[in-house]
Amino acid sequence: MALRIRSEKDLGSGLLYLLLGGAGFAIARDYGLGTAGRMGPGYFPTAISALLLLFGAVTLVRALLVEGPVIGAVNWKGLGLVTLSVCLFGALLSGAGLPAALAVLILVAAMASEKFALGPKAIAAMIALVLFCSIVFVKGLGVPMPLLGSWFAGTIIP
Numbered sequence: 001m002a003l004r005i006r007s008e009k010d011l012g013s014g015l016l017y018l019l020l021g022g023a024g025f026a027i028a029r030d031y032g033l034g035t036a037g038r039m040g041p042g043y044f045p046t047a048i049s050a051l052l053l054l055f056g057a058v059t060l061v062r063a064l065l066v067e068g069p070v071i072g073a074v075n076w077k078g079l080g081l082v083t084l085s086v087c088l089f090g091a092l093l094s095g096a097g098l099p100a101a102l103a104v105l106i107l108v109a110a111m112a113s114e115k116f117a118l119g120p121k122a123i124a125a126m127i128a129l130v131l132f133c134s135i136v137f138v139k140g141l142g143v144p145m146p147l148l149g150s151w152f153a154g155t156i157i158p
């Protein structure tokens with residue numbers, strides 16, 4: 001009995017999950033695991049990698065058992081804009097600060113959608129998301145990201 005791939009999308013997704021899960025395990029193997037009560041630096045990457053491997057195995061089995069769609073055309077514009085938005089976020093974070101970098105990330109990634117329209121609702125949602133992320137990550141969780149980057153040092157707040 002020959003195996004037949006019934007869903008190309010599930011096959012591709014499953015292989016990607018397995019690849020990322022295996023890479024996560026390989027990277028985290030040199031870190032201390034710790035325990036559930038006192039987690040080491042390798043605990044979270046190992047747990048996430050295990051979940052990715054599990055999802056990958058389930059998705060591969062699904063690709064063999066359940067009929068699914070074939071892989072269609074690649075949305076190069078969307079792929080490029082989302083990738084560009086993440087790269088711009090990383091490049092702008094220290095110089096412009098978290099709110100400005102997030103605004104650029106959101107605007108550039110949103111342009112990947114065919115339904116993108118910059119209206120009052122979209123602007124209000126972007127401002128709310130930027131404020132929420134700034135408060136939660138910087139103030140609430142203490143993640144060391146600047147609210148105002150080095151480009152604005154001394155210009156806005158002396």
